[in-house]
Amino acid sequence: MTITERPQSTHKDRVVIRFAGDSGDGMQLAGSQFTAASALFGNDLATLPDFPAEIRAPAGTLPGVSSFQVQIADTDILTPGDSPDVLVAMNPAALKTNLGDVAKGGLILINTDAFEERNLAKAGYDSDPLEDGTLEGFHVLTAPMEELTKLAVKDTGLKGRGVLRSKNFFALGVVSWMFNRPTEPIIDWVNDKFAKLPEVAAANIEALKAGYNYGLTTEEFHFTFDVEPAALPPGEYTNITGNQAVSWGLIAAAKSAGLDLFYGSYPITPASSVLEELARHKNFGVRTFQAEDEIAAVGATLGASFVGHLGATGTSGPGVALKSETISLAMMMELPMIVLNVQRAGPSTGMPTKTEQADLLMALYGRHGEAPLPVIAASTPSDAFDTAIEAGRLAVKYMTPVILLTDGYIANSSEPWRLPDIADLPDIGRPFASPGDGEFLPYLRDPDTLARPWAIPGTPGLEHRLGGLEKQDVTGNVSYDPENHERMTELRERKIARIADDIPPAEVYGSGDILVIGWGSTFGAIREAVNRSTRNDIAAAHLHLRHLNPFPANLGDVLERYDTVLVPELNRGQLSKLLQAEYVKRVVSLPKIQGLPFKAVEIEAKLRELS
Amino acid sequence: MTITERPQSTHKDRVVIRFAGDSGDGMQLAGSQFTAASALFGNDLATLPDFPAEIRAPAGTLPGVSSFQVQIADTDILTPGDSPDVLVAMNPAALKTNLGDVAKGGLILINTDAFEERNLAKAGYDSDPLEDGTLEGFHVLTAPMEELTKLAVKDTGLKGRGVLRSKNFFALGVVSWMFNRPTEPIIDWVNDKFAKLPEVAAANIEALKAGYNYGLTTEEFHFTFDVEPAALPPGEYTNITGNQAVSWGLIAAAKSAGLDLFYGSYPITPASSVLEELARHKNFGVRTFQAEDEIAAVGATLGASFVGHLGATGTSGPGVALKSETISLAMMMELPMIVLNVQRAGPSTGMPTKTEQADLLMALYGRHGEAPLPVIAASTPSDAFDTAIEAGRLAVKYMTPVILLTDGYIANSSEPWRLPDIADLPDIGRPFASPGDGEFLPYLRDPDTLARPWAIPGTPGLEHRLGGLEKQDVTGNVSYDPENHERMTELRERKIARIADDIPPAEVYGSGDILVIGWGSTFGAIREAVNRSTRNDIAAAHLHLRHLNPFPANLGDVLERYDTVLVPELNRGQLSKLLQAEYVKRVVSLPKIQGLPFKAVEIEAKLRELS
């Protein structure tokens, strides 16, 4: 044992906990159950799951490590935290890959049963880190979790390899005890989830209890942390991931528009769970179409849009590349459609399970010809709900495909979400065209929005043909007239540009000489960094963009007010390029491209450097 | 007859002639034969073919009009001319669509046989333009070309509808006489081309002679123009279109690299003729692969690159969209490949037979993730030869896909090309990797170029695996390591950025306060405009970019020297955006998006406005 001190039970305003183990060890489950319990307890929280690339990489190896990090707090927090205060390491590989992140003086809970020679070797440890001083400076708590789990479940009837599967519940029990979390919600969940496998349910519950009791009774574990409920704004909350939020947001958008939702997709990490979530809600009239590929997915979606559905198609970078020809067609036919890109680390297949924001320029320019489209991005998991509705609003109102960006981090991490009142959802509907007196003119535009009418098959008298060839203004007939092409190109451009007047002006949070501009999932890290920095006398302001094309109308003016503009992005400076191109003002880019979200401290450091 | 004066035979330094008629009238053939004869005669020249979108639109209609414009000159010229001095109009529709372009006082040669009621109606003429004053201010020459053709060919044995097909040769005969062009080269060509159809050959030749003699003998036609041979730099010349040049350039690139050429493609206007041209040169070891679609075309090409061929794949905008996922893979695997985009008017299907430059931003950013590639563009038809070789050089030297941009205008128009000495072609070869002593490291980079070794299947001892997942530095093994991903992303970026030091600095032509920056096919119009403007005391300079990514290293410095930078482009300002993003300097964009090239006069006018 390398424990040198015994910390006392402590009140904490925030704690970062990371569960790490083999991908077969059930760490995602342990983490999300702890999160759920903390949510119900009333903490504010933010999570960061990190999966290995393989379905199930070989047990015990470094690439096989799966982790789940959660920050719980009694105040409003924005990120899953920069470095864990508590690390649960189920095996040597988990320790090896995660130790570097743990805060100095942090607490490490170790499953000693896994620290035997073979596993140590697989993790690349020459000597046992529990013995060789590697863990100096940390508080180390150990438990032979496998042995104890076996003992705990021996009366449940469960046999064989299955027994050890419950060890994540043992770890969860210890941590629950450590943070004074009630175990009932977890027990309820287990009973529900494993209703058809009562032995498994019983084993998990016994392991959970054993872990809890182990904490309670073992001398070594005689302390707890207290993290009080957070004083969040009053309301009803749920804990939500980005992919859930975007799915529900799409359903809400369809409802708000008075349309049925059609979601055409082809599975791809990290977007698949949107398809899976939507497939479960057919009672909302949602049609999910799992196509043969991304091109068919967007094609079918476009067909559905043509006949009056809210068409949405979701994928990740490689899929967007494939869809781009069809998106261009939708743009030319001026039909509403939502194109969701849950970005992942590229280029090419890249690192599919890791997050990145490097598809922004593709969202703006990844189509042949002049094909401007609205591009919007969600900034947090729950924000994806509202952003999806905004995508639907723009699509229907302006008769245009809309690119909706999230990323792997938003998709899989979660946060408390104050539930909106469904009755308050905006009405984003727009009537279909109905037969008028004269000839139907499919490209006669609304003078305000420049949107053309949406005339759906089945409507007598509005029979018309759409297509990808250049269209004559007003009539929509095929036209090769040079001036017409120029006019139509400008009209399509202006239609999108005008959206700038239909969105809220960019708002600046805080004040200071430096403005930090971000977009998408960097919201939490930037806001946290700006707060910390301001507290430390380097005042900085934060502007977070939901609308990337067009930019809010006042953005240029805002930029003018700051000498220094910092743009942190999980790419090599794509928003920076857009800002410089648009406003001819030099900005400072802070790129990060590691497949991981920013830590607030990284942005804070840059602010210090710039100040 | 509305002829009021009779112009005298004149010496001209340059004349613009446009042949216009129904798409079945053979105007492309008449134009290109006149061009060929003028080339052999020694004129400088530039051409502009303009096809209808349909294979063969209904006879006599406006969309069915096909035209071919050529400027011939006794000096160095750069464009096919802004407005025709001579228009050949084979029917009312051709007159209607082209008359607006004809220079004031220009000469119009009309086939009166086509000016009967039905055709007039199809062209939308209420009254006969030959009679109603429409042609006031032009010199009008008329001939009943169909009647005269019928007469001329009556002894050739040709019968039926085929007879009238020769009327383009009648028109060509008249124009040949008008410009004092020898008819022998045309006759030789006809005999060769129709060797298997001797009756058709005879008919064409008789019609040609009849036209020539009609000019010679008819009183009405008693004048000629003389355009002397141009004092071009000494050398051997041929007349070449852009698609020919790029095809031959690819063959030359392969030869210069000591490789076999593999060209994978799927037919698409206006790129198809590259596939067709290359398919004819299998004796160069060229393998053409007509794939089932663009994705397969680029996929097969990549496969060929993997095994050590110079892989090239050509298409137009919609095809590039489809290829982008695979280009991203090639970029990740760092294999050489040339991706030719013969741009056409978009977005979507757009106007396939019309030209545009609106795929530049897609070339740079149309891929998911950070996927920088070299992008280069040809500026004239013959320049496409050199640019293709440059593409091959960069691809092989830096082990990267290269995007090579031309457009429909370059593809189909022609100009005299001074033949290079084949012996002087650069050596762009780079040896394949050969087995060394130690372990083979597929991602061990050349310290200068950062290129990785090219180890081809069949080489013992160098067995290795490539793929689209992020690779470990040096070994190329799959890696999810965060720092490695950042390092590799930067390495790939730097490899491309470094090319800036391996290309000629940007050169400025002329001097003045305004710098005009262009790229691609706008070269001629810009140069002409700058020359004219400078002659008219508005001095302007011209910088034409071949390399769009990276830019030449000195470009920023050059830009700094000018207060006003004008960027004419056949798009909505894409290069402007790139320049502003890169150099944070405001430029003036001159967009044109009509499916047509710039006229010099349009750029000249803008220069006047800016001065």
Add this chain to the structure above:
Amino acid sequence: MTDTATRYTRQDFQTDQEVRWCPGCGDYTLLATVQNFMASLDIDKEKIVFVSGIGCAARFPYYMETYGMHSIHGRAPAVASGVVVANPELSVWVVTGDGDALSIGGNHLIHAMRRNVNIKVLLFNNQIYGLTKGQYSPTSEAGKTTKSSPMGSIDYPFNPVSLALGAEATFVGRTIDMDRDHMTTMLQAMNDHHGASFLEIYQNCNVFNDKAFLDLTGRDERDHNRIYLEHGKPVLFGPDHGNGVVVEGGNARVATVADVGVDSIHVHNATDLDPGPAFALSRLSHGPYGPTPLGIFRHVSRETYGDLVSAQLVESREQKGAGDLAQLIRQTGTWTVD
């Protein structure tokens, strides 16, 4: 059905757009046949949708006064799938070429077939890429000299009927542009079929591939070569029905009736759930050369994709009630902060 007067005439299905195919193109006949057929139906024309890809054939929707979409190359079956799944009330037709459907679009085609999406695919097979001016297509005969195959094509062509049967299309037929009556019969059968239907139509491209179908259209040849398949009848053809088709052990071959006896002649059963015999018949020719079957190879019933989608929507509502958004967002549990 076609002889009952309906409220429509051919003119009702003509648009104000000028038809822009080459003079003499087989597409004109096909357009007229389809327009006439549509006028003969009693379907509200606003319920009809024509979807196409890109190619000469794919211009078709511009000339049909119905709803229509001229989409992009190869993707019509995918777009049409979305159309009909979203609105199963519509009568959805796909017009496509041999390049559009079988080259770039081959995958969407076979997937629409296997899923039995309720779309009607008219494949205008002229064995060439017309719109791009004459390159060989996936149905061009091997050895064909075209612009892109100056030394002859080395691609072995698809037999579209065999391919569609391999993908288990529930309706597979073949006809030829010159035989308007037969084509109309095929259209009627497709109209009546509930599920994916596929019709290969030999269509003459007189500009880039003239006379490709001479064996089936030539005055001297056609009677010898057209094998009209009729459900429930022995497969007989040729002058005086002197020839017939025998299918033995999976091999179909042409025989002289006098030699084998009429009882040995294969009796065609288009409704056989097993596509084996239809496939055997599809092997009688490879391209329109020599004796070639025309008509309905297969016509079976299988649940359509669209019906199954609709059924799940209904079932889901029955099980869970109509979607309630307020409930949905609470489904994973909530807590309240006061």
Add this chain to the structure above:
Amino acid sequence: MTDTATRYTRQDFQTDQEVRWCPGCGDYTLLATVQNFMASLDIDKEKIVFVSGIGCAARFPYYMETYGMHSIHGRAPAVASGVVVANPELSVWVVTGDGDALSIGGNHLIHAMRRNVNIKVLLFNNQIYGLTKGQYSPTSEAGKTTKSSPMGSIDYPFNPVSLALGAEATFVGRTIDMDRDHMTTMLQAMNDHHGASFLEIYQNCNVFNDKAFLDLTGRDERDHNRIYLEHGKPVLFGPDHGNGVVVEGGNARVATVADVGVDSIHVHNATDLDPGPAFALSRLSHGPYGPTPLGIFRHVSRETYGDLVSAQLVESREQKGAGDLAQLIRQTGTWTVD
């Protein structure tokens, strides 16, 4: 051939990369079988190329100490076509999954087959999308409940063998992961085949679709259900070969030998140029349910795409001489300015 000692052992085909499939995955067996088979060949291993798309199966090349490319989803047949056309000396293998090959990659697959490109396609069919964690695939049985089909899949699955035959593949076979010897025989035949070959391999995904092949692997079931096709032999199966297959008029069906007599049993001819009988056999099962044929359905010879490419290169050189660039750029006529 496999019993002759060669210079290689299985170890020579193992890479230093850790194999990363789930414990118990059928892919492990397949890897071992392929590695052993490769070691048994007398092909220089630097002449072997494995190309794959994306999926669990598609990880294969990383574990083979040959040249390899882990390309992108669905595109392996296209990439491999380029590889072998550019260098016909190579032995080119494609490893792909049911999603990779039949969903996104269906078109490339059927085109490679019809062109008879000299590639060898190993389709690891686990009837599920493994890598993306368990959505239904184009071979999943109808009604299957998966993550993306919570109410059961409504996609009617492909029969990969029927599809390949419809595309006129020159070699079509089927095997199963558990039967290493049979798989080795198939690999040997593919290796010996010159042209495109296609092997469907039933592969167990124990994580997302465990026991999908129970009818063919279960101790009680397998002997009743495995129909091993052997060229030139009557198609008999089951305990004591008591059952057999009859093919009549294009319909194949299972019969009891005692009932129909052994002479009525279909004698399998894999080399029949007409794919009709092979197709009929492919219809005996639809998925690995009930009596299911394994073995070589079709094995015929047709000129390969690569050979035809090479022949045209030679012919062109013979006709025009080796390419001369100086001549090429002068081919349309030149003039001289002094």
